[in-house]
Amino acid sequence: MRELQAILGVSRSMIAGLVAAGFVTPSRGPRNAYRFTFQDVVLLRTALQLRAARIAPRKIVAALARLSESLPDELPLSGIRVSAVGNDVAVRTGPAQWDAVTGQLLLDFEVAEIKGDVVFLDTQPTRKNLAREAEEWYDLGEQLRTSDAGGAERAYKKAIELSPQPFYAAYVDLGALLCEMEARCEDALRVFDEALSHFPKDAVLHFNRAIAFEELGRFEDAERSYQRCLELDPSYADAHHNLAMLLEKRGDPQGLVRHLNAYRRLTT
Template sequence: MRELQGMLGVSRSVLSSLVAAGFVTPARGPRNAYRFTFQDAVLLRTALQLRVARIPPRKIIAALSRLREALPDELPLSGIRVSAVGNDVAVRTGPSQWDAVTGQLLLDFEVADIKGDVVFLATEPASRNGERQVEEWYDLGEQLRVSDANGAEQAYRKAIEFSPRPYYAAYVDLGVLLCELEVRCNDALDVFDEALVHFPDDAVLHFNRAIALEELGRIEDAIRGYQRCLQLEPTYADAHHNLAILLEKRGDPHGLLRHLNAYRRLTT
């Protein structure tokens, strides 16, 4: 329950009310604690968005129940969108749009103003194929990173956890996401340090780690980070730019000019 609260950004009482209303039927674990599947998380997020759009709870339950039964298992994660249209729930798959409760096709001129939408991700908790499950979590992180930072973080961490080998893109995107939150730069640093164990000679990781160090006020460590990035990739323009600024703050005019000139050469 606690993990799902963080993913969806809602209180425990809201989640409990959604469970009590029958939107999902989670399993029970040790000490009778709720155990939610990936599908439960998706259904609850969809239900929350439809409730915000003022769709009646009875209609939400009917719509999500029909979707759960009707959609094919092989449907790609980004292949369907659930929207509140007037007082109804509409589903779009490719060019087609249909009523989620009745199954009736809707023509574009019949559709009222959309009051909100949410991507419905899957009809099963995740693919039984491990590689596809990892990609599903990563794709979910990409979809949520603008609208739901907590949910995106959880999704990226799941992609890293379930991946049979180090997941480079998830490490990078998770670290950048946390650093953008400013107060999470220490957490971002931990992510980049873990990633560098697997990818020690990656310039992008060293660059992003240096940004996190700079945000934390660890200027000398940040300088060394940018220098390491440039050792690996001398044409990394942004590393020259950031290093020039830090060297100026440190009182190194020669270093400032050297890296500023390199930045200008690379960007003009």
């Protein structure tokens, strides 16, 4: 429940009210504590958004009941978007859009009447919309990071894919996440290499790349990456520390002392 409150940004009583109203049916864990699935989180977040859009509670319950049947066990790469269209609830999964209550497919445009004329509103993805959607996927990755590493990975990748410009934070966090996962440091290196093609002079990326090399036992490559990090930012204390420890392993006592002294100067 505490994790869900943090994700949704609402009070415990509001979540309890949504559960009591039948929006979701969570299971029970130790000490009778609620246990919410990924689908529950999506449905509760959607319920809050639809309530804010003044959709009738009965219609929300009917829409979410149908939606819960179609939600996958894992986060879909195509994404799921639920929105209020007038008094109705529309669901978009990938290129398709359908009415959440009836299941009827909806046309991929809206019709508005302006001064007696029918106007078709262009809904092609704009740079601004893509940037906003990428930010949403990134935020979801941050929320899932501690509870669902696989879901967080997919969310970060989707943010990178959708962003109209290189998404620095998503690259950094995806690479770090992969490095924390068993046997994924090779994948992390590919992420850092791609990021460095966009941000070649970023010290943090070179530092993280060095850590991945160390985890793989590629100490010579790790040393070069730490050195490159320090060329770009000589005040990077952690790089001095890690490089000192690495040089000790590689039998370079002078290098150890030099970088350890630099680390101490920077941190005292």
